[in-house]
Amino acid sequence: MNTSFLDLKNINNRLSSELNQSFNRILDSGLYIRGEESKLFESEFAAYTSCKHCVGVGNGFDALRLILHAYKIGKEDEVIVPSQTFIATWLAVTACDATPVPVDIHPRNSNLLPEQIEHVISNKTRAIIAVHLYGQPADMDAINCIAEEYGLKVIEDAAQAHGATYKGRSCGSLGDAAAFSFYPGKNLGALGDGGAVVTNDEDLATYIREYVNYGSSKKYQHNMLGCNSRLDELQAGFLRVKLSYLNEWTQQRRVIANAYNNALSSKVTPQVEQWADPSWHLYVLSTDSRDKLQAELARKGVQTLIHYPTAPADQNAYKGTVPSLTNSQIHASRCLSLPMGPHLQKKNIDHVIQSLVELGYGE
Ligand SMILES: *Cc1c(COP(=O)(O)O)cnc(C)c1O
Numbered sequence: 339m340n341t342s343f344l345d346l347k348n349i350n351n352r353l354s355s356e357l358n359q360s361f362n363r364i365l366d367s368g369l370y371i372r373g374e375e376s377k378l379f380e381s382e383f384a385a386y387t388s389c390k391h392c393v394g395v396g397n398g399f400d401a402l403r404l405i406l407h408a409y410k411i412g413k414e415d416e417v418i419v420p421s422q423t424f425i426a427t428w429l430a431v432t433a434c435d436a437t438p439v440p441v442d443i444h445p446r447n448s449n450l451l452p453e454q455i456e457h458v459i460s461n462k463t464r465a466i467i468a469v470h471l472y473g474q475p476a477d478m479d480a481i482n483c484i485a486e487e488y489g490l491k492v493i494e495d496a497a498q499a500h501g502a503t504y505k506g507r508s509c510g511s512l513g514d515a516a517a518f519s520f521y522p523g524k525n526l527g528a529l530g531d532g533g534a535v536v537t538n539d540e541d542l543a544t545y546i547r548e549y550v551n552y553g554s555s556k557k558y559q560h561n562m563l564g565c566n567s568r569l570d571e572l573q574a575g576f577l578r579v580k581l582s583y584l585n586e587w588t589q590q591r592r593v594i595a596n597a598y599n600n601a602l603s604s605k606v607t608p609q610v611e612q613w614a615d616p617s618w619h620l621y622v623l624s625t626d627s628r629d630k631l632q633a634e635l636a637r638k639g640v641q642t643l644i645h646y647p648t649a650p651a652d653q654n655a656y657k658g659t660v661p662s663l664t665n666s667q668i669h670a671s672r673c674l675s676l677p678m679g680p681h682l683q684k685k686n687i688d689h690v691i692q693s694l695v696e697l698g699y700g701e
Pocket of ligand 1: 398400495518521
């Protein structure tokens with residue numbers, strides 16, 4: 339038997355008739371950028387994240403970069419980031435000419451350690467980017483508390499956290515602004531690139547909406563030096579279809595995560611804080627025989643991936659320019675992501691669990 343890590347074709351094919359209806363409606367509308375679909379998606383996604391405003395943009399990286407830019411964070415400024423994350427979090431800071439300053443991660447829940455933030459705050463620090471890595475909410479109350487004391491902005495990188503909650507509140511509504519990605523493999527994925535900024539800060543939303551449209555809110559009138567980063571009508575239409583399934587899919591991910599948690603040794607399972615209801619974008623084990631386990635699972639037909647084998651500070655792009663921190667290095671050498679997503683059937687989940695139990699990773 340084979341169990342794939344993720345099967346987007348399977349997930350999207352099940353929605354084929356709804357996605358085709360959406361495609362045909364947009365084709366017929368003759369309006370492919372900034373029409374009804376993106377407007378409707380923005381209001382639906384704002385409601386979904388319990389935020390007042392949502393601005394659809396080109397991708398998740400742009401969403402982060404645009405928030406930093408709108409807060410006038412740039413040259414000479416520092417932004418605190420977790421030492422382990424997908425590199426886009428760091429690159430968005432670098433793209434604004436600011437400097438990413440890493441804080442180490444918790445060895446078991448993989449999120450930034452709030453108690454270490456104060457050690458790296460300087461008079462150049464402007465913001466903290468809290469990443470809800472793997473869909474595990476970061477400790478936002480602790481982060482917000484420090485940010486308030488030092489006058490810093492808090493930006494959530496919620497690219498993996500659609501539907502995750504922290505103390506019952508939606509990820510994406512917990513800081514000053516949040517960035518979402520709709521890259522196809524995310525929990526809410528388009529059939530191409532897409533992203534969104536969500537916020538309760540009306541000025542921020544208004545600024546970004548204009549900035550990403552060549553600095554224009556009225557045709558051929560340009561009030562600022564803008565750029566182009568828009569969520570197109572087709573992607574917005576597809577996302578509207580998929581948004582209506584997101585709660586159901588998140589529920590399925592939670593059932594799978596529970597099955598893994600119950601069956602596997604607590605020495606290797608991810609630690610879930612009592613205030614967290616994760617979106618389980620990824621289910622990540624931690625073991626010091628990671629490479630061996632990955633090879634043995636592959637032999638049994640279970641496909642696994644590594645998120646991420648190298649922390650940003652150790653990538654060639656950043657090597658030598660920023661400190662490489664201990665927990666993130668250890669984590670990178672131990673992490674292994676199990677199959678996760680609504681493509682999995684009961685027999686697949688049993689296959690993964692049985693394989694791990696046979697290899698000695700059972701409870
Ligand atoms: C996917 C991702 C991004 C970037 O999103 P794109 O849409 O691919 O640009 C940023 N941060 C994290 C944590 C991500 O997982």
